[in-house]
Amino acid sequence: MATTTTVHPAAATYRSGLYEWLTTTDHKKIGIMYVVNSFIFFFIGGVLALFVRAELAQPGLQYLTDEHFYNQIFTMHATVMIFLFIIPMLAGFGNYVVPLQIGAPDMAFPRINAMSLWMLPLGGIILLSGFVLGGTAAAGWTSYPPLSSDRPLASTGPGQDLWIMALILIGTSSILGSINFLVTIFKMRAPGMTLFRMPILVWTVLVTSVLVLMATPVITSALIMLFIDRNLGGHFFDPATGGNAVLYQNVFWFYSHPAVYVMVLPAMGMISEILPVFSRKPLFGYKAFVFATAGIGALGFSVWAHHMFTTGAVFLPFFSLMTFLIAVPTGVKMFNWIFTLVRGQLTFSTPLLFALGFLSMFLIGGINGAFSASVPVDYALHDTYWVVAHLHYVLFGGSAFGVFAGVYFWFPKMTGRMLDETLGKIQFVLMFIGFNLTFFPMHVLGLQGMPRRIADYASAAGWNDLNLAATIGGFLIAASMIPFLWNVLVSLRGGTPAGDDPWEGNTLEWATSSPPPPYNFDRLPEIRSERPVFDMRHGHGAGGHK
Amino acid sequence: MSSSPRNTRPSDLILLVILVVTMVALTVAFFAGGYWDGMFPPDAVTTQGDEIRSLYDIVFWIAVAIFIVVEGLIVYSVIRYRRKPGQDDLPVQTHGHNLLEIAWTVVPTLIVAYLFVISFQTLSSIDAVARTPDVKIRAVAEQFRWQFDYLADDGVTTLFTEEVATADLGGGMHVPVGVNVQLELTTPDVIHAFYVPRFLFKRDVVPGMTNVFDFTIDPAEAGQTFSGQCAELCGTGHRVMLLDVVAMRQTEYEAWKAAKIEQANATPAPTASAGPVGVTLTVGALNIAFDQLSLEVPADQAFAIDFTNSDPPGVLHDIDIRAADGTVLQDQPTIDGGESTTYTFGALPAGAYTFICSVHPIPAMTGTLTVR
Numbered sequence: 072m073a074t075t076t077t078v079h080p081a082a083a084t085y086r087s088g089l090y091e092w093l094t095t096t097d098h099k100k101i102g103i104m105y106v107v108n109s110f111i112f113f114f115i116g117g118v119l120a121l122f123v124r125a126e127l128a129q130p131g132l133q134y135l136t137d138e139h140f141y142n143q144i145f146t147m148h149a150t151v152m153i154f155l156f157i158i159p160m161l162a163g164f165g166n167y168v169v170p171l172q173i174g175a176p177d178m179a180f181p182r183i184n185a186m187s188l189w190m191l192p193l194g195g196i197i198l199l200s201g202f203v204l205g206g207t208a209a210a211g212w213t214s215y216p217p218l219s220s221d222r223p224l225a226s227t228g229p230g231q232d233l234w235i236m237a238l239i240l241i242g243t244s245s246i247l248g249s250i251n252f253l254v255t256i257f258k259m260r261a262p263g264m265t266l267f268r269m270p271i272l273v274w275t276v277l278v279t280s281v282l283v284l285m286a287t288p289v290i291t292s293a294l295i296m297l298f299i300d301r302n303l304g305g306h307f308f309d310p311a312t313g314g315n316a317v318l319y320q321n322v323f324w325f326y327s328h329p330a331v332y333v334m335v336l337p338a339m340g341m342i343s344e345i346l347p348v349f350s351r352k353p354l355f356g357y358k359a360f361v362f363a364t365a366g367i368g369a370l371g372f373s374v375w376a377h378h379m380f381t382t383g384a385v386f387l388p389f390f391s392l393m394t395f396l397i398a399v400p401t402g403v404k405m406f407n408w409i410f411t412l413v414r415g416q417l418t419f420s421t422p423l424l425f426a427l428g429f430l431s432m433f434l435i436g437g438i439n440g441a442f443s444a445s446v447p448v449d450y451a452l453h454d455t456y457w458v459v460a461h462l463h464y465v466l467f468g469g470s471a472f473g474v475f476a477g478v479y480f481w482f483p484k485m486t487g488r489m490l491d492e493t494l495g496k497i498q499f500v501l502m503f504i505g506f507n508l509t510f511f512p513m514h515v516l517g518l519q520g521m522p523r524r525i526a527d528y529a530s531a532a533g534w535n536d537l538n539l540a541a542t543i544g545g546f547l548i549a550a551s552m553i554p555f556l557w558n559v560l561v562s563l564r565g566g567t568p569a570g571d572d573p574w575e576g577n578t579l580e581w582a583t584s585s586p587p588p589p590y591n592f593d594r595l596p597e598i599r600s601e602r603p604v605f606d607m608r609h610g611h612g613a614g615g616h617k
Numbered sequence: 618m619s620s621s622p623r624n625t626r627p628s629d630l631i632l633l634v635i636l637v638v639t640m641v642a643l644t645v646a647f648f649a650g651g652y653w654d655g656m657f658p659p660d661a662v663t664t665q666g667d668e669i670r671s672l673y674d675i676v677f678w679i680a681v682a683i684f685i686v687v688e689g690l691i692v693y694s695v696i697r698y699r700r701k702p703g704q705d706d707l708p709v710q711t712h713g714h715n716l717l718e719i720a721w722t723v724v725p726t727l728i729v730a731y732l733f734v735i736s737f738q739t740l741s742s743i744d745a746v747a748r749t750p751d752v753k754i755r756a757v758a759e760q761f762r763w764q765f766d767y768l769a770d771d772g773v774t775t776l777f778t779e780e781v782a783t784a785d786l787g788g789g790m791h792v793p794v795g796v797n798v799q800l801e802l803t804t805p806d807v808i809h810a811f812y813v814p815r816f817l818f819k820r821d822v823v824p825g826m827t828n829v830f831d832f833t834i835d836p837a838e839a840g841q842t843f844s845g846q847c848a849e850l851c852g853t854g855h856r857v858m859l860l861d862v863v864a865m866r867q868t869e870y871e872a873w874k875a876a877k878i879e880q881a882n883a884t885p886a887p888t889a890s891a892g893p894v895g896v897t898l899t900v901g902a903l904n905i906a907f908d909q910l911s912l913e914v915p916a917d918q919a920f921a922i923d924f925t926n927s928d929p930p931g932v933l934h935d936i937d938i939r940a941a942d943g944t945v946l947q948d949q950p951t952i953d954g955g956e957s958t959t960y961t962f963g964a965l966p967a968g969a970y971t972f973i974c975s976v977h978p979i980p981a982m983t984g985t986l987t988v989r
Contacts, residue, residue, distance in 0.1 A: 138904055139853045139929045211850045217824060218807040218852060310825020316808060317823060350698070356713040381810060382821045383828040388737055395729035399722060406721040407713075409690050416700035416708050419629070431691055438680045441729070445676055445736035447669045447743055451658055451817040454810060454848040493628050500636045508643060515655035520814025522848045525856040537652070613707060 096181035097589060098170050101188050103485055105163025106478075108192055112155035115199070117549060119148035124509075124545035127538050130530040141526040142209035143230065147199065149212035150234065153334065154241050155195045157470050161337035162187075162248050164477050165276040167485065169252065171580035172270045174261025174598070176590035179254035183247050190244035198237035201230035208234035211524060213327075216308035216319050220300040232301060235294045242287045242294075245333075249280035249287075256280075261579070263598030267361070270578045270601060271354060274361050275340030278368040282329045282336075285372070290326030293319055317384045324375035332371045334466055335433075336364060338473030339404060342426045345480050346408055347602075348574050349423035350415030356407040357601060363400035363407075370397040380449045387446050394444035401437055405430070420574070421495030425476035428503055432468025436461060439514065457517025463510045475502075475555075482559075483573045487585045488566030494558040501551035508544030512537035577602035658817050662843060662864070663832040665743040666817040672739045673817070676732060683728075743818075746829050750799035752792060758802065758809035758822040758847065760932075761854030761905065762977055765790045767874065768801075776874075777881035781978045782860040784842045787943055788978070789861035793870035795836040802828040807852065813845030813862055821849055839866045853932050854905045857979045880944075894921045894961060902934045902974065903927040906981035913987045916967035925957035936960055938986060939971045951976060 092100060122144050126135045135141040166184065170177055178184045201207030207230040210219040219231055256277050260269070269277075297319065299305035306312040308319045347354045354360060374397055376390040408430055417423065439461045443449040452458060475498075482490050521534050528534050572581040581604045583592050596607040605613075647653065657677070661670045755766040755775070763782040766775040781788025792798045802811055802822040812819035820828050847858035865873060895918035901908040905928065914920045926934045933951040940946055949960045965988045974982035 132904065136904060138856065142850070142853065142855075209853075215808055215850075218850065310823075314825075316825060350708075351700070352708055353710055353712050355711060356718050359713065359718045381819055382823060384823070384826065387740060391736060391740075392733050395733045396726075398729055399725045402725040403718065403722055405687060406717070409687070409694055410711075410714075410717070412691075412694040412698055414708055414711065415694075415698050416704050417695065417698050418700050427691070427695060431688060434684065434687055434691070438684055441680065441732070442673075442676055444729075445672060445732060447736060447739045448673050448676055450743075450819055451669055451673065451814075453819060454812070493626075496629060496632050500632050503636065504639050504643070507640070511647075512652075515652055518658050519655055520659070520812075520845075522812065522846060524850040527856055536650070537655075609707065613710070 094185075096177070096185050098166050098178045098181065098184060099485070099587060099591075101178075101181075101184050102163050102165075102167025105159055105166055105188055105191070108188070108195075109156050109160035109163055112151050112195055113160070114552070116148050116151035116156055117552070119144050119151065121545060121549055123148060124542040126526060127528075128542035129539065130528055130532075130535060132527050135526060138526045139206070139209060142211075142524070143201070143207045145524060146208050146211055146214075146234075147202075150198060150208070150238075151195070152466070153212060153330070154238060155191065155198070157334045157466060157474075158245065158330070159191050159241075160474050161279075161334070161470070162245070164341060164474075164481070165252060165272075165279075165337055166248075168481060168580060169273055169276050170255060170259070171484075171583070171587065171591055172273055172578045173256065173259065173264050174579050174592060174595050175255060175259035176592070178251050179259055180251050184251055187244045187248040187251065190240050194237040194240040194244070197233050197240065201233045204229055204233070206230045213320075213323060214297070215323075216297060216300065216316055217310075220297055220308055232298065235298045235301075239291055239294050242291050245283045246287050249283035252276055252280040253284070261595050261598060263603075267358065268598060268601045268603075270340075271343035271357070271360055271364075272337065272340035275336040275343075275364055278364050279333050279336045282333050282368055282371060286326040286329040286333075289322055290330075293322035293326070296322075317379070317382055320379050320382065321376065324378045325372075328375040328378065329368075329371045331465070332367055335470050335473075336367065338429065338470040338477075339364070341473050341477040341480070342408065342429050344578065345422045345426045345476050346411045348480075348576055349418050349420060349426075350412050351575075352411060352415045353577075353602060353605075354407065355410035355413075356403075359403055360407050363403040366400040367397060370400070377444060377449070380443075380446050381453045391444055391446050395441065398437065398441055398444070405434060405437070420479070421490065421492055421499060422476045422480035422574070424496065424499045425472050425479060428472040428499065429469055429476060432464055432472060432506065436464030436466075436469055439464060452517060454523050455517035456513040456521045456523060459523055460510050460513035460517060463506075463513075467510070468506060472502075472506075475499075480574065481580075482562070483569030484580055484585050484587070486563060486566070487569050488562050489569050489573060490562045490566060491558050494554045494561075498551050498554045498558070501547055501554070505544045505547030505549075505551055508547060509541045510544070512540050512544075516541075572604065575605075575608065577605045579603055582607065659815050661817050662815045662838045662841070663818070663834050665832050666815065667835075668739050668743055669817040672735060675735060679728065679732070744830070746831050747797050747799060750831060751796035752798045753801065754790065754792070754798065755801040755803060756790070756811055756822070758804040758811070758851075758858070759976075760806050760852050761847075761858045762979075763790075763811075763847075763858065763860045767877070777877045779877070780975075781943065783844075783979065784861040784863055785980060786978060786983055789842065789863040791863045791865055791870060791873055792834060793867045794834045794839045794864050795867065797831055797833050799829060799831050802830075808849050809847045809851045809858065810849035811845070811860075812848035813843050813860075815843045816845075816862075819848050834862075834864045838864045839869075840864065853929060854977065857905050857977060857981065859979060880942075894919050897921040897923060897959070899923045899925075900936065901925045901927055902982070905932065905934075905977050905979070907974070907984055910981075910984035911987070912972060912984060913989065914965075916988050917964045919964050920962050922960045922962070923957065924952065924960055926952050926954050928954040930954045933976050934974045934982070935976065936972050937975045938962060938965070939973055941969060941971070943971075945975075946970070948975070 296307040300307050306314040308314045308316050310316055343354050373393040376385040377394045379385045443452055479490055479495055516534055516537050569585045571584055582596050596603050599606055599611050661667045753768040753772050755768055757764045765779040767777055769776050779788055804822045804824050809822040810819050820830050841864050843862045845860045847855055895915055898912055900922050924936055930953055932954040935949045935951040937945055938947040947962050952958050967988050970986040972984050972986045
């Protein structure tokens, strides 16, 4: 009899643990592997950033004395952080949480889901293999031609081609993922889960998926044209033979600006789940928030050329106006978040701390971005460290803080164990201080004229102290990862058991066990609002409406 | 967490104190260290830069006001609405407020509309290009150097070329103050950007395209030198693409220009005669720098330099010899990164000369050659 049991439903339990993880199509396991994979690349990208900060700590070339190697380092830092950390990390949370939050048993296409995941480490290995194959790409993460297309003038070795191949692979993974999300969200919602009862995170993943689906094929075309120029004698971007160097920038940013919203909208969604729980109030202005998200998605396609104001090849008034306007829906969200806190009862658990970090830092990233919407001011700021400050306030102060909020919030659901609060708060304090010490001085450096992407600067330029401060801050951020890793390792084994609903959550994932069973739910609560688990706990309409 | 909040734990309190004290200390250090002034661009030296600065100041103060209001609201809410022991009942479940939503849609729209209008007004003014500028210069950006062609009144013919871009090497883009200067930007290779921080301005130099902008340096700035550099990643030597703008009084500029034209039209110095090679020196180049900046050879005798370019392929170097006044005496062909060669130089009379990489006329690639 023992032999016959191996072929029945419980067959999965007979596989070894590792084999099960490698072959799974369960969205929860895939989501967790997305998150773990993204964290591995986060640490690689972080180490690359430390190289850059170490070199810039003082004037003179100390560590990365080969400047071509320095160019590889910052190119890989940005490429890894954008394409292999933030975007897949948020996709990972979407993967884990979205089916649970809409009461679905899995994603619509579980096997495609697994394929999307496994393309990512493959892309990462191809990208970074340049380090052992004679040099990675070195033309910046934007890889503008002719620098990136005309090999003798830029980089040696196959690095740029590896970069192109890796990005096409990762982009394909994104496209497949976005289709999967869209079909899942439109076709697999539980009975009663109408569109306007969907949690905000689901809405942000929905809008993000539309952006990915519409924009990613466009950058793929740019990458293929670049590949043809480099390897097959093409002249798309070579002005000497009738091509146009600025064409690449238009096509590249047509994806890469919406990609900024891909990198931040799901993090906004995560914050919008966390703030109400720890404030014990619903999200203020749910519908306004949904419309603002859709508005950002739509406007996001009309602002790409604000990265190109100084090219002299852009219709400035249009892109300036649209860039200013996109601040409005973002502002609407900010006020909705704040008014979710107002008259609430705030409990300062680690997820809320990181969410508040998001609010206060993303605010700065929004405000200093508006400077560049003003074309004349952008003439002064473009391609200086001001821009480096701005983008890190958005992507680190915003998205990365959001990611950690999400990790602390959903770790109990994923593993059945709580993360330690004290270690979490130590991490938050170190990271918050380190972040501001690193990136705030960059505003001043940029205004005083320090360009991006330089390995060295003159001592007489007066940038020494602030660069040193930024470097100290960078290492402080790195130090904040120690309590985090320690926390994860310790809590996985010995963390407090979480129970189904440790935070008094609002959404459906808290109505099932931690971790949830295969196919997620044994039974679902009645869904009569965007907070079905709140309704189940307190009764629909509890606490009074206003 | 669940039914009733715990009292604040001591460890939380310590962390809170560390966070607040550190952030306050950093803020105080920022102000006390004089960095607040750094939140404004340096004083502009052109009329166009002055306009950008006025606009920046408006944008900046609006930004500060928004920051204080919104960040203040966050901090206030966090302090005011923390859950207190005994708060077991749910707070009022506010779902939204239409009037507030309209308010925080309309007010920001008005603010950004205002910013757009004033930005656009400034833009029309600073991007204006004169049909007949007083001075017209063509800046040619190449990996990894700038050169400046001074153009005749027809705006096309080159009167002379300033090949050295920085003032410490006796070059720089010399311009008169108080008149309208037009700069035309071209490049034969990759994208660069002309950036002078004290102009509060940059403009890309795009292959296949000619960008043009005008500027007028304030008369009070005569005698000043303003440094700038390439602001668009252009390859390994991006960092060394430095340049200087030298502001001169009109009369001084005219004299400088006349001397330059005369120099350009003068017959080139006779090439030194080659003879049997006396000494052979060794010079290397790495990271766009010579490994030595001072050489010595005997007078009136040909000599040779074994030259190794250790930069990556694509980064060209050579060694030219120039007289003290910058005239090129002996010109050698460039070699690619990773290659080496032996340059043979003709005999020179005793004196002080400059040896320089003509591709990178920067301090790190400019040395003295003493002939005695």
